[in-house]
Amino acid sequence: xxxxxxxxxxxxxxxxxxxxxxxxxxxxxxxxxxxxxxxxxxxxxxxxxxxxxxxxxxxxxxxxxxxxxxxxxxxxxxxxxxxxxxxxxxxxxxxxxxxxxxxxxxxxxxxxxxxxxxxx
Numbered sequence: 194x195x196x197x198x199x200x201x202x203x204x205x206x207x208x209x210x211x212x213x214x215x216x217x218x219x220x221x222x223x224x225x226x227x228x229x230x231x232x233x234x235x236x237x238x239x240x241x242x243x244x245x246x247x248x249x250x251x252x253x254x255x256x257x258x259x260x261x262x263x264x265x266x267x268x269x270x271x272x273x274x275x276x277x278x279x280x281x282x283x284x285x286x287x288x289x290x291x292x293x294x295x296x297x298x299x300x301x302x303x304x305x306x307x308x309x310x311x312x313x
Contacts, residue, residue: 202240209233
């Protein structure tokens with residue numbers, strides 16, 4: 194919807210400028226065209242101002258990010274355990290912080306970044 198608004202305001206401004214420039218010619222409409230051009234330019238800028246003030250409808254500003262991992266071939270999964278206390282962790286204990294997966298242990302409260310060991 195914003196794109197349509199910006200395009201229509203650009204068209205209004207363009208034609209408003211044309212009316213203003215055309216008012217000075219011999220076959221122009223004089224002050225009537227100047228007034229029409231100023232009104233069209235004003236409406237175009239008001240539309241741009243209103244569109245720039247309108248915020249995106251994202252609710253409360255929080256975004257939910259879900260990460261899907263596509264594992265190639267057959268993969269054997271090991272149980273994920275806490276490095277500090279040895280407690281069993283689930284996928285619910287993994288969060289995304291600053292673009293990196295972080296594990297928060299529900300038993301001891303330790304948090305650390307997940308790292309993948311080289312496969313060779």
